[in-house]
Amino acid sequence: MTCDFEPPLPRSQISDIEETGIMKVFLHGVGRHDIIPFWAGEGDVPTPDFICQAVSQSLQAGETMYSHSRGIPEVRDALAAYMNRTFDLSLPEQRVSLTTSGMAAIVVAVQMAVGAGDEMLVLGPVWPNIYSTIEVAGGTVRHATLELGADGWQLDLDKLLAQVTAKTTAIFINSPGNPTGWVMTAEAQRRLLAFARQRGIWIIADEVYHNLVFDRKVAPSFLQIADPEDRLLVVNSFSKSWLMTGWRLGWLTHPASLADTVTKLIQVLTSCAPVFLQRGAIAALNHGDHVIADLRDRSRRGRDLVFDRLEAWPRVRGARPKGAFYAFFEVDGMTDSLATCHDIIDKCQVGLAPGMAFGPNGEGYLRLCFASQPETLQRGMDALELYLGGGTNQL
Ligand SMILES: Cc1ncc(COP(=O)(O)O)c(C=O)c1O
Structure with missing residues (x-):
């Protein structure tokens, strides 16, 4: 017996809400243990x-x-x-x-x-x-x-x-x-x-x-x-x-x-x-003041490690941030940051957040959280370099 149910819908303000671009990328890669996760706002150090x-x-x-x-x-x-x-x-x-x-x-x-x-x-x-x-x-x-x-x-x-x-x-x-x-x-x-x-x-x-x-x-x-x-x-x-x-x-x-x-x-x-x-x-x-001080030091080193690499990549433009722990950089020739993030997961096993997630002027950018330990960042940047580091459009 088949039933013709209309699927239940919440009120329109709720059904109109879109999944954020960060979640869309996360859902693309979730469950895969080979991903280096720079997509969320956290590093790789557990609570003290x-x-x-x-x-x-x-x-x-x-x-x-x-x-x-x-x-x-x-x-x-x-x-x-x-x-x-x-x-x-x-x-x-x-x-x-x-x-x-x-x-x-x-x-x-x-x-x-x-x-x-x-x-x-x-x-x-x-x-x-x-x-x-x-x-x-x-x-x-x-x-x-x-x-x-x-x-x-x-x-x-x-x-x-x-x-x-x-x-x-x-x-x-x-x-x-x-x-x-x-x-x-x-x-x-x-x-x-x-x-x-x-x-x-x-x-x-x-x-x-x-x-x-x-x-x-x-x-x-x-x-x-x-x-x-x-x-x-x-x-x-x-x-x-x-x-x-x-x-x-x-x-x-x-x-x-x-x-x-x-x-x-x-x-x-x-x-x-x-x-x-x-x-x-x-x-x-x-x-916990020492936890804050350690995080700040790790993040400063993380920022410099990531930007020393990014600044050498011809298609990438971004400013070293004064605060928080994200690199938000523009990629020349990239018009679909969400598709790019999916592709980077599949080809480099690195999780980034798409710029389109962050409001109307975010498209064209990618976000990378640099709160992780240097070894993790180094591995992630090595993998990303193959994709983003060249002079030609590899998208
Ligand atoms: C700007 C900003 N506000 C608020 C939050 C929420 O933090 P939480 O809900 O984890 O306390 C975040 C988390 O990434 C954030 O980046």
């Missing part, structure tokens, strides 16, 4: 043992129940203390909320700032998940773009501000930037904040790479110039700084007056983060 130990102890002690939606008091205190010593601030714990990933912090922030009919201005090229998050919330994305000049990626702030319309309720800025490594100056932050105040617009600042900068200790944060009750939501993550990508922990810094709202939004998202993971987070925050 002292962080894992804190989790084991918590599990042994039976900390397996529900907990506070914004995190147990100890993790909120540790978060506030970390933020205060890193940025020279004096935030109370009411301003920080633990979330189950930086991604979840973005979802909570967008839900607070954008609804049906609203527009959100997003500065790209940027990590693509923000685009779908806005669409799921019923909002519309407006695109602003950085430009690649002789001195690296640059922001024309006047052009960005000219993109704001009467419907714009929020501006999304990711600095240090994924994939470009662009770092926003404190001066540009000041101008943008003054504009946002005047227009009553939210700033959602994604600062998950704040301590991955190569020419100073920490990138300028909007929190250093903002008032406590500004419409400012700052997204952070445990993933990058402490090598905890699989843990799914992050945090949001927000006005204290929004703590109850954030509680409600986390309630309907995940209820809370597991307490045993929160113990690992506390260990990372309180005792």
Whole structure:
């Protein structure tokens, strides 16, 4: 007997959402053990043992129940203390909320700032998940773009501000930037904040790479110039700084007056983060500065190793980034970055992310994460050189 079922469809805003280009490439190569994975935002070093130990102890002690939606008091205190010593601030714990990933912090922030009919201005090229998050919330994305000049990626702030319309309720800025490594100056932050105040617009600042900068200790944060009750939501993550990508922990810094709202939004998202993971987070925050320092050193060496090779390849153009851990480079003659990434997986066994994933001006580029150890990077670059290193078009 055959049945003529219409396949069930979600509402149109959801069915219209496209898989990101990063996932498309990942799905092409997933399950193959011969791939050198430079496609995702992580290296090849696992979470340090002292962080894992804190989790084991918590599990042994039976900390397996529900907990506070914004995190147990100890993790909120540790978060506030970390933020205060890193940025020279004096935030109370009411301003920080633990979330189950930086991604979840973005979802909570967008839900607070954008609804049906609203527009959100997003500065790209940027990590693509923000685009779908806005669409799921019923909002519309407006695109602003950085430009690649002789001195690296640059922001024309006047052009960005000219993109704001009467419907714009929020501006999304990711600095240090994924994939470009662009770092926003404190001066540009000041101008943008003054504009946002005047227009009553939210700033959602994604600062998950704040301590991955190569020419100073920490990138300028909007929190250093903002008032406590500004419409400012700052997204952070445990993933990058402490090598905890699989843990799914992050945090949001927000006005204290929004703590109850954030509680409600986390309630309907995940209820809370597991307490045993929160113990690992506390260990990372309180005792993990050396992990950050090692990651920064490894990333700086990784950047130089990768760019020393890329700069010798005639068809490749890119700027050494000032922050984060990605090479985002243009390939002369490449018109389909997704097809190229598939081909590179098949022919070189290296996983890269396609530029088309990162917004309207990303096509023509490829992204490579250089957070891995030098041997892994060296092997990957040797394999890539056969494909991208020549003077002629091998695509
Ligand atoms: C710019 C940016 N924001 C947020 C995230 C989310 O981090 P996570 O969800 O792993 O905490 C990432 C991850 O790659 C990122 O690159």
